[in-house]
Amino acid sequence: EVQLVESGGGLVQPGGSLRLSCAASGFTFDDYVMNWVRQAQGKGLEWVSGISWNGDSTYYAESMEGRFTISRDNAKNTLYLQMNSLKSEDTAVYYCAKGLSDWGQGTQVTVSS
Numbered sequence: 001e002v003q004l005v006e007s008g009g010g011l012v013q014p015g016g017s018l019r020l021s022c023a024a025s026g027f028t029f030d031d032y033v034m035n036w037v038r039q040a041q042g043k044g045l046e047w048v049s050g051i052s053w054n055g056d057s058t059y060y061a062e063s064m065e066g067r068f069t070i071s072r073d074n075a076k077n078t079l080y081l082q083m084n085s086l087k088s089e090d091t092a093v094y095y096c097a098k099g100l101s102d103w104g105q106g107t108q109v110t111v112s113s
Helices: none
Strands: 003-007 010-012 018-025 034-039 045-051 058-060 068-073 078-083 092-098 107-111
Touching (some): 003 092, 018 034, 018 092, 018 107, 034 068, 034 078, 045 068, 058 068
Parallel strands (some): 010 107
Antiparallel strands (some): 003 018, 034 045, 045 058, 068 078, 092 107
16 A cells, blocks of 8 residues: 655744655655655645656746755655745645656645734
């Protein structure tokens, strides 16, 4: 059974930073592209970032480029998202995804003063 457990969300002031983690189990982690997606309250899903199986290639939505950094540790079966220079519009539930087919339960990120 695929399990993806996100953590690291919370309340942060504008301009602050957070690091999200996603612990993966139930599948061969380094066989898959992994993604972060988010959903703000009342809005649809928004793709945030993706990373290749070995971490050599990373991809970002335009609004996150330069502020967010995706990474993975295949030895620990863990995906990360370092988020810097956070803005109020980054407030959302953040999900990690195996490819785009399996999702975790999400972690809430709230950017507010």
